[in-house]
Amino acid sequence: FEVFSSANEMFSLIVLNFPSLWAVSLCYSKLICKEGHSGPTYESMQNVFERQSFRPAVNLSNPTITNISFTLYAVLGVNEKTQILTTFLWLRLYWQHEFLVWDPDECDGVTRISLPVKQLWSPDIIVYEFVDDDVSQACPYVYVNHTGHIRWDRMLRLVSSCNLEIFSFPFDVQNCTFTFGSYMVSPALTFKEMSGNSKRYLEASGEWELVDILGETSILQFGIDEWDIITFWVVIKRRPVLYVVNLLIPSSFLMLIDILSFYLPPHSVDRASFKMTLILGYTVFLLIMNDLLPSTANGTPIIGIYFSVCLALMVISLLETVIITNVLHHSSMKYQEVPNWVRVVILKHIANLICYRWPEDAQLHPSVPQKDKHENTNTALPELQQICQYLGDLHAHLNSLQKENELQEQWCHVGYVLDYLLFRIYLLLISCYALVIICMWCVWISHS
Template structure:
């Protein structure tokens, strides 16, 4: 009796289990008859919706594959002081729910439906670099296909950490990362994949970013690192986003006005050295450049020291040097016309070497007390040449002129000529410094 009972009991148990399994597998296919005539019946999804609190898998040892795709719509703000990048994107998450499926042929060829996210299990995918809470709008829906694929799209305003380098502003390029990972599920539960190729994401995002804001998208690369935290390993997808600032606005508002002022300052050297308007003109330019920097300061980054700030500082320094050069030349001319001091022998020799024929020997001329005649070509501003020597000086006048054998008029001519020579020399030195500054900055920006 016990043996018979145990045999019949075992058979009954097998039949019951097979019926239960058969009944459970039938719940995977939703009865969608009448959807095309009476609309979607919520009761048809009741069994699947009850599973929203659990990861939708038949075998819990098999991880859920979640595919990621996004569209970078706009770069809203780049905060160099806080090292933060604020962007706007559309994030797409795609995974499979085996408890939701129907036969499109029985439902008027309905292949896709929209379901509110409150009735679905959602993967907890987040951006590791994000420094803000994900304020996802409520009441969003997801597309559910007839074979159980769920496509969930949500807009995101992302404020993320990004190491920003503004040295090359306004021709700077920034490289930021977006790392997508699961907060709770390890690699045993959730694996991340790509729904689109990277070039497709780049092409779609580039069209949006190019029409919004002052940044353009250069490219996107990806990597698949693993994050280890203790004994847990999390799957990740890291996107390297390269962006470049649109520099046209800054070239027009910053570089061009500064260049114009520097060109005017360089041309101011062509004003006569004896003119009393050169120094006031340079002072006016210097004040105008300072006003320009104060007005354009809001266009510069609030922190850091970009190359353009160094360039502006160098231009301002050159304008100050230009003004000091004018003051120095004005002082020399004033000294030459009021009380010219005796000219040192080495300076007189240098002046003769620079203005006269190269065959002259200034030292011998000093010894023989003979000097060449300075023509108006050698001495700007004079209409008649004056001899340097050959006049008999009174002993008192010769003592006043340092015993050089020159009259006061001759010394005045020499000092005026020396002032013009120094003016030409300092002007060429100024142009050399200005060209060196511009070339150095251009080379650094182009690199």
């Protein structure tokens, strides 16, 4: 080729010499073979190589149709924050080169050869969702059949944009679009065959599982230009075992320990310190596992809401322990009588509602101190009078201790009834919340 000073000069030369180029194209409709050579001669193929910039069609009014298929080999990464999907594809292109045609009988029975792809015309296939450079290894050769049918196998590291839905994480299903476009393109295999081939190679490949590959062909028009496009919908599903083992099960164990902590006796064990230590451990667990949780500006995954609600429930259980501790200790230390409405509402109605039973010898009413039946007579000796005074003081002290014990016992019953009531409410909240979460995840799993 000559070097032209401008694109207009080159275009003018092509237009003026179009008949001659057309004649040359007709001359090279078949490659030449010689005896003693396996395949077409280098000289005949060199003439084709020199015309690699032109579409290989004898009649330029006939379109060159490119057939395309791919196999999804691996899902390399899913970045939920930037909404980017990185995949590795085995791409296969087919098209017809009308100048690379020879007779196998004249070419020592050779029916297929391999040629450098840089020396031949190749279709301009683009992916509309591409957001980064293709750094995959290039395949330098194509296979050419004696009928002019070319097959080009290439590897493609596709970094594409995808609208990722993470609300149902880690049981999420993603539907990403791959749009291949060219002036004339059509699928080489059915979408079902592409899906089956991809599933065979993707079975043991990382975190994601291929559900299906769907697609359709359509025409995209830009002004007077028309582009044939093939749109593939690649549906992939996350394998949730890693997140269930590392996130859900440890969190469930910590919640179970928090529930069992209600069985610690609140009057003799510092339950509040135990719960505060448990909350601190749960907070550290969330900080460590924060890198495993996806994050986007569009929304929060339901598992993040699950962890936040679990932490809130632990705080609620700590507040319940504070209330019970106040009832058991603060009120009793003031030697206050249990109000009558507390006896009726808590010790009678609520206790019957939650089926709480206290020991039969427990007294709900403080005993009235008995008067000293031993009256000191004025006729008693001074020594006896002093002894009687000591005995009276000892009797009064014992009555005071008995009254304090009875008040503590009554407030203990009040605290236990409230503790049982709040514990059952806490269990009801956790059960309802767990049921809702499990049902939502089961619905997503069944739909996927």
